[in-house]
Amino acid sequence: xxxxxxxxxxxxxxxxxxxxxxxRSITFQVIALALLLTAIWYLGSxxxxxxxxxxxxxxxxxxxxxxxxxxxxxxxxxxSQSTNLQAAWVGIINTLLVSFLACITATIFGVIAGVLRxxxxxxxxxxxxxxxxxxxxxxxxxxxxxxxxxMTAAMPAPSAFRGDDPASSMMLGSFAFTNRGVYIPxxxxxxGSFIVVATFVASVIGVFAYRRYATKLLYxxxxxxxxxxxxxxxxxxxxxxxxxxxxxxxxxxxxxxxGFNFQGGIQIGAPLxxxxxxxxxxxxxxxxxxVRAGIQAVSRGQTExxxxxxxxxxxxxxxxxxxxxxRVIIPPLISNYLNxxxxxxxxxxxxxxxxxxxxxxxxxxxxxxxxxxxxxxxxFYLVISLGISxxxxxxxxxxxxxxx
Amino acid sequence: xxxxxxxxxxxxxxxxxxxAAPPDKVGGPLKWVKDNLFPTWAxxxxxxxxLYFLYLLLAGSLPWLLNGVWGASSLSECREVLDxxxxxCFSVLTERxxxxxxxxxxxxxxxxxxxxxxVLLFLAVAPVLFIDLPRKMLLFTGIYPFLAxxxxxxxxxxGPLFALVGVVVGYMVxxxxxxxxxxxxxxxxxxxxxxxxxxxxxxxxxxxxASPLLEAVPSRDLGGFMLNMMLGITCVSLSLxxxxxxxxxxxxxxxxxxxxxxxxxxFVRGVPLITLLFxxxxxxxxxxxxxxxxxxxxxxVIMITMFSSAYIAEVIRGGLAALPKGQYEAADxxxxxxxxxxxxxxxPQALKISIPGIxxxxxxxxxxxxxxxxxxxxxIIGMIRGPILASTDWNGVYWELFLFASVLFFIVCYGIxxxxxxxxxxxxTDHR
Numbered sequence: 001x002x003x004x005x006x007x008x009x010x011x012x013x014x015x016x017x018x019x020x021x022x023x024r025s026i027t028f029q030v031i032a033l034a035l036l037l038t039a040i041w042y043l044g045s046x047x048x049x050x051x052x053x054x055x056x057x058x059x060x061x062x063x064x065x066x067x068x069x070x071x072x073x074x075x076x077x078x079x080s081q082s083t084n085l086q087a088a089w090v091g092i093i094n095t096l097l098v099s100f101l102a103c104i105t106a107t108i109f110g111v112i113a114g115v116l117r118x119x120x121x122x123x124x125x126x127x128x129x130x131x132x133x134x135x136x137x138x139x140x141x142x143x144x145x146x147x148x149x150x151m152t153a154a155m156p157a158p159s160a161f162r163g164d165d166p167a168s169s170m171m172l173g174s175f176a177f178t179n180r181g182v183y184i185p186x187x188x189x190x191x192g193s194f195i196v197v198a199t200f201v202a203s204v205i206g207v208f209a210y211r212r213y214a215t216k217l218l219y220x221x222x223x224x225x226x227x228x229x230x231x232x233x234x235x236x237x238x239x240x241x242x243x244x245x246x247x248x249x250x251x252x253x254x255x256x257x258x259g260f261n262f263q264g265g266i267q268i269g270a271p272l273x274x275x276x277x278x279x280x281x282x283x284x285x286x287x288x289x290x291v292r293a294g295i296q297a298v299s300r301g302q303t304e305x306x307x308x309x310x311x312x313x314x315x316x317x318x319x320x321x322x323x324x325x326x327r328v329i330i331p332p333l334i335s336n337y338l339n340x341x342x343x344x345x346x347x348x349x350x351x352x353x354x355x356x357x358x359x360x361x362x363x364x365x366x367x368x369x370x371x372x373x374x375x376x377x378x379x380f381y382l383v384i385s386l387g388i389s390x391x392x393x394x395x396x397x398x399x400x401x402x403x404x
Numbered sequence: 405x406x407x408x409x410x411x412x413x414x415x416x417x418x419x420x421x422x423x424a425a426p427p428d429k430v431g432g433p434l435k436w437v438k439d440n441l442f443p444t445w446a447x448x449x450x451x452x453x454x455l456y457f458l459y460l461l462l463a464g465s466l467p468w469l470l471n472g473v474w475g476a477s478s479l480s481e482c483r484e485v486l487d488x489x490x491x492x493c494f495s496v497l498t499e500r501x502x503x504x505x506x507x508x509x510x511x512x513x514x515x516x517x518x519x520x521x522x523v524l525l526f527l528a529v530a531p532v533l534f535i536d537l538p539r540k541m542l543l544f545t546g547i548y549p550f551l552a553x554x555x556x557x558x559x560x561x562x563g564p565l566f567a568l569v570g571v572v573v574g575y576m577v578x579x580x581x582x583x584x585x586x587x588x589x590x591x592x593x594x595x596x597x598x599x600x601x602x603x604x605x606x607x608x609x610x611x612x613x614a615s616p617l618l619e620a621v622p623s624r625d626l627g628g629f630m631l632n633m634m635l636g637i638t639c640v641s642l643s644l645x646x647x648x649x650x651x652x653x654x655x656x657x658x659x660x661x662x663x664x665x666x667x668x669x670x671f672v673r674g675v676p677l678i679t680l681l682f683x684x685x686x687x688x689x690x691x692x693x694x695x696x697x698x699x700x701x702x703x704x705v706i707m708i709t710m711f712s713s714a715y716i717a718e719v720i721r722g723g724l725a726a727l728p729k730g731q732y733e734a735a736d737x738x739x740x741x742x743x744x745x746x747x748x749x750x751x752p753q754a755l756k757i758s759i760p761g762i763x764x765x766x767x768x769x770x771x772x773x774x775x776x777x778x779x780x781x782x783x784i785i786g787m788i789r790g791p792i793l794a795s796t797d798w799n800g801v802y803w804e805l806f807l808f809a810s811v812l813f814f815i816v817c818y819g820i821x822x823x824x825x826x827x828x829x830x831x832x833t834d835h836r
Contacts, residue, residue, distance in 0.1 A: 050690045124454050134814065348678070374682050385674035
C-alpha cells in the first residue's frame with residue numbers, strides 16, 4: 001500500500017483539509033492560531049475582570065514616585081528620596097556588578113579545577129573530582145546561605161579589632177574581615193593621577209602592539225622576538241617612572257577602626273561577598289567539567305603530531321591544543337555566564353540589592369504593582385539573555401570549522 | 405647413550421617455578437605512590453599542598469562531627485553537654501526530624517501516609533528505571549500518581565478514583581482506534597476521558613462521605629523535604645510530554661506552530677526561575693477566572709513545569725538534530741505518516757540520545773525546587789530558615805541544619821546522575 005502525496009488534480013472537497021497533505025498544514029496552523037488566540041483572549045479577559053474587581057489598573061506611574069527605602073550598597077547616587085526607577089537602576093548595576101565579578105572568579109576556579117582533574121597526580125585528581133561532585137549536586141541556594149552564614153556568624157565583629165591585645169587583627173595591616181563585610185584599602189586620586197592612569201592604559205595598548213609586531217615579524221622573516229620580558233617591561237616601567245616623576249599622586253586609603261566600625265578604604269558588604277563567592281565556586285564546578293571535556297576532546301594525535309613537528313610542550317599547548325579545546329569550551333562557558341546572571345537573582349535571600357531585590361522585592365511590596373514590576377523584571381533578564389545568546393551565535397559562526 | 409645424560413635428566417624440573425614478585429621499584433604500592441603522587445618535584449609539591457589541605461579540612465571538621473550531641477532538647481542544653489568542647493549539636497535533627505521532612509503543619513499522626521507514598525514511589529519507578537523488570541509492574545506505575553495523590557492529600561477517594569477511571573477509559577478508546585489514525589485516536593481518547601471526568605465529578609459529589617477514610621490535608625500544610633520531592637517529581641514527569649511536544653513544534657515546518665514554540669522556549673529560558681515563581685506568587689492568580697482560588701502549590705507546579713519543559717524541549721531538540729537524516733528519509737520511504745514516523749522511528753532514538761541531558765535538567769530542577777522558599781513555601785530550606793532557626797530553642801544552629809539539607813540533596817542528585825551513566829552504558833547499542 002502506498003501513500004500518494006500528490007494525487008491527480010481534482011476539485012476541492014472539504015474533507016481534503018484533513019486528508020490531503022497540501023491542505024492539512026494550513027488546517028493545523030489555523031487550529032493552532034485559533035487555540036492561541038482563544039487562550040490569550042481567555043487569560044486577558046480574566047485579567048481584566050480580576051483587575052476590575054480589585055479596583056486596580058496597569059500603569060507605570062509608580063516608577064517616578066519616591067522609592068522611600070534605603071539601599072546599603074550602591075554604585076550610583078541614590079537616597080531614599082530617589083525614584084523607584086533610580087532604585088531599579090541601582091539594582092540593575094548591582095546585578096551586573098556581581099555577575100561580572102562572579103564570571104571572572106568562576107572562570108578562574110573552573111579552569112584550575114578542570115586542568116587539575118586531568119593531572120597525573122592521583123590525590124589532586126580525586127580532590128578535584130570531589131569538589132566538582134559536591135558543588136554540582138547541592139543547590140546553589142544552600143551554598144549562598146552557607147557562605148553568607150560564614151560571613152556573618154563566623155567572622156568577628158568590628159569591636160573584636162579594638163584594644164591593645166585584640167581578638168582579631170587585620171590581615172597584612174590593611175584588610176579587615178568583619179561580620180559587616182570586608183574592608184580593603186581604596187585608592188586616593190591626587191592631582192596628576194590622571195596622567196599615571198593614562199600612561200598605564202597606553203602601556204596596555206603598547207603591549208598588544210608589540211605582540212602583533214612580533215607575530216608579524218615571525219611570520220614574515222621567521223625571526224623570533226622574546227615575548228614575556230618585553231611585555232612586562234612595557235606594561236610596568238613607563239607607569240612606575242611616571243608615578244615617581246609626578247611625586248606619587250596615587251595613595252592608598254587604609255581602613256581603620258573609628259568608633260564602632262571601620263572607616264576609610266572600600267567596604268564590600270557581606271551579602272555581595274557571599275553571593276559572589278557562592279556563585280563563583282558553584283559555577284566553577286560546572287566550568288571545570290566543561291574545561292575537562294574540552295581538553296579531552298582534542299585527540300591525542302594532535303599533540304603527538306605537534307610533538308613530531310618538534311614543538312615544545314608550551315607551544316603545543318598554546319598553538320595546537322588550546323585553540324581546538326576553546327572551540328568546545330567557549331559555548332558552554334558562555335551559557336554558564338548566563339546561568340550566573342540568572343542565579344544572581346537569588347541575591348534576595350541574603351539582602352543584596354540587585355534588580356530582583358529592589359524592583360521585584362521592595363518596590364513590588366511597597367507599591368503593590370505586582371504585574372508591572374514582574375513584567376519589567378522579566379524584560380530585563382530577557383534582554384540580557386538574548387544579548388548574551390547573540391554574542392554566542394556570533395562567536396560560534398566565527399569559530400565554526402570551515403569545511404571544504 | 406651415556407650415563408651422564410641419564411643423570412642430567414634426573415635434575416630436570418617437571419613444573420615451572422612460580423614467577424617471583426617484581427622488585428619494589430617497578431611494582432607494588434611503593435611504585436604506585438611514586439608514579440601517582442611524586443612523579444616530579446612540582447607534582448610532589450602539589451601532593452604536599454593537597455595533603456595539607458586535607459589535613460586542615462579533617463582537623464577542622466572531624467572533632468566537630470564525631471563529638472556531636474544527639475540527645476539534647478535545645479541549643480543551650482547542647483552547650484551544657486559539650487561544656488566548651490568542640491562538637492556539633494545534631495540533636496536539632498532528631499528533635500525536628502519530622503518538621504524537616506514533612507513541614508510543620510502536616511498532621512503528626514498522618515506521617516505514615518507520605519512515608520508510604522515514598523516507599524511505593526520506589527516500587528512505581530522501578531520498572532521505568534530498570535528495563536529488565538517484568539513489564540506488568542508498569543500497571544502499578546500507572547496507578548501510582550492517583551494513589552500518591554490520595555495518600556498525601558487525603559479526602560474522599562472518589563476524586564483520584566474517577567481521574568484514574570477517566571485515564572483508563574481514554575487509553576482504551578485510544579488503543580482501539582490508534583491503528584486507524586493516531587490523531588483521531590488521540591482526540592477520541594481525550595474526549596472519552598473528559599466525559600468520564602465530567603460525569604465522575606457529579607457522582608463524586610453525590611457520594612461524598614461524611615468522614616473520609618483519610619483525613620484531608622490542604623496543600624498549604626505540605627512542607628519539608630517532602631515538598632521538594634513532590635515538586636521535583638511532579639514537574640519533571642509533567643514537563644517530559646510537554647517538552648517533547650515543544651521540541652517537535654520547534655522542528656516543525658509549519659511557521660505558526662514553530663513561531664509559538666520558539667517564542668515560548670526562548671522566553672522561559674531567558675528569565676530566572678525566581679521571576680517565574682514571583683509570577684506564580686503574585687501574578688498568576690489574576691489570570692484565573694475570578695473567584696477560582698487556585699492554591700499556591702498548583703500555581704508553583706504550573707510555573708516550574710513551564711520552566712523545565714522549555715529546557716527539556718531544547719535537550720530533545722538536540723537529540724532530534726543529532727539523528728542522521730537517513731532515519732527521517734527511511735521512515736518516509738516506508739510510507740509512514742508524520743505521527744507514525746515520530747512514534748516508531750524518530751522519537752525512540754532521539755529520546756535515547758537525550759537521556760543524559762534530560763537527567764541533567766532533572767537534577768538541576770530538583771535542586772531549584774529549593775527556590776520556593778523565597779516565595780514563603782516551607783520546603784526544607786524554608787523550614788530551616790523559618791520555623792527552626794527562628795525558634796528560641798535552636799536559634800544559631802546553622803551548620804548542622806545546612807549539612808543535613810546538603811547531604812539529602814547530594815544523595816538524591818548524585819544517585820540520579822550515577823543512574824544516568826549506568827543507563828547510558830546499558831542503552832549503548834553501537835558496537836565498540
